[in-house]
Amino acid sequence: MALRVMDCFLCDGRTAMHQAGLALLYLLSEQLLQLESREAALELLCGKELLKNKQFEEKSFIKLALSFDVFVPEEQDSDSDEFEEPENPSKILTTEQFSLLVSWMSRRYQVLSHDMHVVYTTEVDGFNLHRMYEQCHDNWPIAIVIKSAENNVFGAFIADPLEVRCGRYYGTGDSFLFTLTPVPARYGWSRSNRYFLCAEHNQLALGGGSSGGASGYGLVIDDELRYGSSVRCDTFKNEPLNGGKQRFECVALEVISCVD
Numbered sequence: 001m002a003l004r005v006m007d008c009f010l011c012d013g014r015t016a017m018h019q020a021g022l023a024l025l026y027l028l029s030e031q032l033l034q035l036e037s038r039e040a041a042l043e044l045l046c047g048k049e050l051l052k053n054k055q056f057e058e059k060s061f062i063k064l065a066l067s068f069d070v071f072v073p074e075e076q077d078s079d080s081d082e083f084e085e086p087e088n089p090s091k092i093l094t095t096e097q098f099s100l101l102v103s104w105m106s107r108r109y110q111v112l113s114h115d116m117h118v119v120y121t122t123e124v125d126g127f128n129l130h131r132m133y134e135q136c137h138d139n140w141p142i143a144i145v146i147k148s149a150e151n152n153v154f155g156a157f158i159a160d161p162l163e164v165r166c167g168r169y170y171g172t173g174d175s176f177l178f179t180l181t182p183v184p185a186r187y188g189w190s191r192s193n194r195y196f197l198c199a200e201h202n203q204l205a206l207g208g209g210s211s212g213g214a215s216g217y218g219l220v221i222d223d224e225l226r227y228g229s230s231v232r233c234d235t236f237k238n239e240p241l242n243g244g245k246q247r248f249e250c251v252a253l254e255v256i257s258c259v260d
Helices: 002-012 014-027 029-033 038-046 048-052 058-066 095-104 129-136
Strands: 117-121 142-148 153-158 176-181 185-187 197-199 203-206 219-222 227-229 247-257
Touching: 014 029, 014 058, 029 038, 095 153, 095 176, 117 129, 129 247, 153 219
Parallel strands: none
Antiparallel strands: 117 247, 142 153, 142 247, 153 176, 176 185, 197 203, 203 219, 219 227, 227 247
């Protein structure tokens, strides 16, 4: 069970540890209330007998832990006010838009922003999803920035490598969708499901579980990086990214990486 809790920690960070702690206290609440000292409580919480308790069966414990709706704010370093603005490597984003995108990332990715650079661009590399996969496989986390025919700018931040997994969703809660024009907005993980990312040969999709459109994807683009769609999805609870329109034509796309 400890390994399962650590898996949740690697996915959700400190939130997962708070959830596991609440589940532990909930299951042992009656026993803890009968104890008279802190030492006895620690012995109960940390003792080997705990592992023999049927209440701590792996699946039921994890299910209980995830049922707690916990919000843990990001820790800010004492010198966070001295954070230096990164240089904008993008030809699609203005300096202000790039700075806003970086501010939406988790702190652990913000510290990498000084090394951010474009690893794929349709202007140089052409409109080809397979080539994008190849050039981005070892470069993550990444931000995919799309400019549509309507001059709207939107995209996704992905904290995991792009790799085809035969229709299987993967990823972590650090991923999010965003729009920069016409209206700046960040759409983070809603915790409704874990449909973060699905990389296939014929399309790249992010988010899912929506009844708002035929695809149900928060963002999806085809293998020629030309056409895509965006509808409200359960994963990110986003509005359609292309200025409220479901379908879009991509006129330019960049992938910006945090890794040298």
